[in-house]
Amino acid sequence: MFLFSNPAGIPRVSSFSFVTTLVWLTTAVFLGGAPTATFVTPEPHAPVASSHFSLEWTAGADDDEELHFELRQSGGPDFADPRVRYEGPDRATFLAGLPEGDHYFQIRAKTPDADSAGPWSDSFHLTIQYQSLTLAWFLFGVGAVVFLATLVLVVAGSTKARREEKAETTERGAFSGPS
């Protein structure tokens, strides 16, 4: 499904790419050259097992060290309930304490005085799915057993060694006799 035929091997442009470019150009014209931002971190293909994730982003061609960024998060792709996670000049953040489920993020660039804000980037989808609790409790139990066994080994071993040392000292004292 291409707009143009491609007899001479010229790179082909899909109708989707064409429409996206058109939308982007129209938006840029309306926003009057507002700064843009995109995520650098690749979207994970599979659910993430831990409760944390690092996100990095960059400014578009109009990059300026003074730019500020706004990162927002939502529980759905439509960003019906957005929450600002970060606002400032940094270009990365470490997201900690994420609960299980789907999380969506968008980034946009702003001029430092916030006069002009660029468009929101494509959304970044992250699924958090912890490991099984059964496995966690099993390993916790294994850890407890190793800990207790080591405790018994060290306490019993050192008690026995002290007893033997004491007996040896007494024996040596008795052997050497009164001075």
Add this chain to the structure above:
Amino acid sequence: MDYQSAVLPQNLGYFLLVLFGIIWILLGLYWGRKAKSLDGFMVAGRNVGLALGAATAMATWVTSNTTMLAPQFALQLGIWGMIAYSTASFGLFFFAPMARRIRRLMPSGYTSGDFIRLRYGKPAWVVFLVISLFYSLTWMISMGMAGGLVLLAVAGIPYETGMTAILLVCVLYTLFGGLYAVIGTDFIQSILILVGVVVVGAVIYTRIDFETTYAAVAVDQPALLMVLVPAAIMAFFNNMLFGMGEIFHNNVWWSRAFAMRRNVAGKAYWLGGLFWLPIPVAVGFIALASASLGINVIRPDMVGPVAATQVLGFAGAIVVFIVIFCSLASSIDSLLAATSDLLTEDVYRKAINPGANEATLRRTNQLIIGLLGLVTWLICRLNIGTLAEILFFAGPLVGSTIWPVAAGLFWKRTNPTGAFAAMLLGSLIGLICYFQIGWYTASLVGAAVSMVIVITTTLLWPRDFDWKTLDETPPDAMEPSTQKGASS
């Protein structure tokens, strides 16, 4: 990834770096005059008392890992993570009776490698050396990197400059003063660390509103307050066993046991553990407060220093700078000294030049200190991964040494082949879990596999061992009270 602007002016950062660098190097030269013999250089004359002993145990254990990894644990694993990190003090508690035993069984010992070689023979000794050297290098790299990152975050000093300066200072004073300098500087560093942590804790306590902190974490980072996060549950015993493995096997702790007076070693490790216990919880809390303080965390291992300096401002940043500089130096110097001892004694003297005299051994030891510093610096320049990723890769390896070391010290019948297999298989299976499940399971699995193998082989194929074999004191050097037979 760029950090927020540093709190301290760069010039002040350089001034503090140079000031403390000169102090440590001068102290190294001063204490170095005491280290006239090889015993003096490697094991501080075997006459370290309780105050110095407890201080060196505590200061060495307060590494960059405590000041930087404990907050990272809190940020990645929540409340569980904070508590899990403080369980590393159990390693010091457990090692206390072991240190007493070590001192008694090996009155003229130098390294943990000596023990494994005499107790289990060469195959186990080779595996042990590989594990120990690999771990020591990862620990040293993680601390060199931490030094560079902290100086960058606090004072804006470029990563390479900060990392190079810290490594160079530690190499120089360890080179001049040996273990005398290491233990002496540890004492001063432990006081500065304790005072600094109390000051930072007190100021933060007055500036942070606990209810606001709780509310901010509940909204932005709810999983940090959850009890049932699988990774955190698994990390609890994993971290405890990682700490135990680090202490049980590493020559940093053995060399101190050899250096302390006989009746002091056990008590010193107990006290060191008690002083250390609350520190991870205190620094971990700072990480949890970062959300309510509006701090954007970029690298999880930097959350502690960045949050503390931002809360405390200029004066606080100076305190944080000093605490972290001391905690890094107190551990890097210990590792340099202990690892060079291990290589000099176990590799050079035992495998390459058995007839080497004291002067040759001391020169070799100093050369190795320099080389270790150089290798660490070269790897640190690459700035790979986070501190936790680097350090915990060695987790399964050190976890697998817990039982071979502890059982070898207390059980006469532990089987040498069993100890060899326990370290090898424990490490391998632990590494598989590191990649298949996560770093927070690797030490635990390594330790569990190793324990099962040691117990099974000891029960099925017991081998009798004569404790006197561990005493390598030359007959002419024995005091009358420590003549052979004193071993239990």
